Amino acid sequence: MNDEVKVYKARNIITMDAAQPNATRVAVTNRRITAVGGEEVEHQYGAADSLFSEAVLTPGFVEGHAHAVEGMIWDLPYVGFHDRIHPDGHTVKGCDSVEALVRQLRALENGFETDDETLFAWGYDSIYFADKPMRRDLDAVSSSRPVVIFHSNLHLITVNSVALARAGINRQNAIHGVYVDADGEPNGELAEFAAMFPVFRVVGNPVFGALDDPASLRRFGRSCHRAGITTTADLYNELQEPVVDMFAAVTGEADFPARIAPALGVMQLPIEEALARAAKLPGYGNEKLYLGAVKIISDGSIQGYSARVRQPYVNGIENGVWFVAPPQLQEMLRAFHAGNLKLHVHVNGDEAAELVLQTLAEAIAETGPKQRHVLQHAQMMDAEQLRHAAKLGLMVNLFANHTYYWGDQHRDATVGPEIAPRMNAARTALDAGLEIAIHCDAPVSPMGPLFTAWCAVNRQTASGREHGPDERITAEEALRAITLGPAISLDLDDRIGSISAGKFADFTALDDNPLRVEPMAIRDIRVLGTMLGGRWQPGP
């Protein structure tokens, strides 16, 4: 053990500790913070190291809602609309037109050695295209090998003619999920299980094997590190024994760059078994692995028109789908609450939020308040629902990145101009007295807490439109929502989330001060690296 005290001096230290919000020196002993303050820290513990003298230190960023699948998805080449940063640090250019998509796929196709191997890619989202790329566009990529593009939500694929022919899909058997062109011929877009099945039967399905590959988890760690994240949630993991063992081993590696808090995905488990597994899990943890919480999913997504909403979508779709039948959802919520488990509950639509609030209210009335549960996404919750959540002692973790990536689409194509601007209502939530976090839901949107904070502070869409400016929060509130807020949501605020004596020495080093720069410049601040438990990890 190295018990030597190290003092670091920085341009600014933003602590997120109310007792001492600003400092310039921090003393670290072994893995933890010993003291925070000004010059007097040097007097007491010795001269400061100059490593951070030009940098601004914040508490290590905490991503309260991401998925370790982010590490696996990069097994497939990315062809999404927006630029995206690879876990290894380089930017993959977005495909913002059909031409760009075809060009990118052709480049990938050139890298193949055989004629027959299937070309898979991932990340495409049809919501951004007025003229969607179709079978014929993909035929320009290859007329000899199947080409299969996964949409970013993984519920649809677009394929070329070779893939359709091999799967035996034609105008005669074009079922509901097989989209057709004006002449009635399949256009290459296939939605949901039944339509995609014949394709996967012949080319295989490369997505979503078990999350048991250590290389994927290390890549997830690199994505975190690159974005300045020192602790991340992994908010749905079935955590079979070999996966838990692998997580314990990989996070135990000295150079694994982040702490992970996986939540047990219980939607496929009988309640008794879920209770037993969840109770056993914390025993597998270590200082970089925190287990025990449970994830429940109530509905789908808004951009996929599958969130449960209180009024129809503007394109005429009446409503989305429950992930499980409401009585079953209610039974799970009651049983897990009574069993004193910590719950992260996915609620996207406002009808889903209403059912979950009502059920948790009943559960709390029956067995008393226990854990502080978190409503995840909570995108459409209105002021009344947010006040209800506050009254019940819940937290919300808002999907701030939606404002940028889908704000335009929400206004024009999903919930319409009345509701869209008040989505992800961070201002209203804070005013209701709620503790909040904001998140990216990687791989749904890219990891980058500074960008997420930028979204919540500026409320601007990808097209540059102002999107519900009344729900803006301040840079300071946003910084709390990517540090202490999510630390509280993961029940780790006793050891991370602020720069306070006794907590882990987890810092993110920035090249500028997010509280001083122009709000629009927050996303341009560079992450210089992270310190994790006193160990400096310079950025890529």
Added chain:
Amino acid sequence: MKTVRAVPFSVLGGFLGAGKTTLLNRLLVDPDAPRCAVLVNDFGDIAVDASLVKSHGGETIALKNGCVCCAIGNDLGRGISTALDLETPPEHIVVETSGVAHPGRVAEVAHISQELTLGGVFVLADAAAVCAQLDDRWIADTVDQQLASAQTIVVSKLDEMPPENQAGVIEMLSERYPARSLATTAEVGWAQLLYPARGHRRAASPSANHARFVTRTIRSTATVDLHKLTNWLEHNPDVYRMKGWAMDTEDGRVKLIQAVGRRVSITRCDANIEERLLALVIGNDNLPSSEDILRAIANPGGVAV
């Protein structure tokens, strides 16, 4: 353009508590079951007597009668692939869909896949709960979508209800989903799952799957000659089942009439019906129209069936 060996594929759907697992448990241990693969959401509720189990792997239970039961997990496509790739391919695949799934959409896989051919889409409705479910703020649309996507609506727990309420449920379902066949759980066995119309277990070709249950609701304001009715039921091979109430011409009392196959039972009951005759007839697709049935009952020799 199906391959000759396309495997018949049936879907068993229905909302939570509709009785899917109870029905599956019964089907699985049926000694006359075909060599089938039954895909379920989880094994939690599968209660098969240990003496009938041949082997129990992580995601499959193999039974001595040749059936295999597989847990689907998150990925129905993978489950079906596993079933199709079994060393001895199953003679039939039955999928139990989750309580919120859209059984009709799942069944479409049998239209598009050359390796599958559609057996039937059976959606269970809990007789005691379905009316309230179709009126429930949170679940009405889900339950409605499921029932509307059925080929056959299977009414469970009907016999647990008082007779006067049974009619209401059957009427509601046949009015709301007129194009769907109706059956009760007791009537659904492998024969119906495999070849929904004929009731012949081992027909020569699985293409018999175009046939299905047909349902007629008959009602009349005239009293009924129960001798004629019984005679008609006993001599009509196209009727599988009838259940209803009629006012007997002879004594002016309301009687409960139940027929299963050729067996007809008539009992007195106190049901309060507005019509003199209200009954549901379930049969194959040669079943005459409601008007023709009424005429046939009035004059058994008069209408050819």
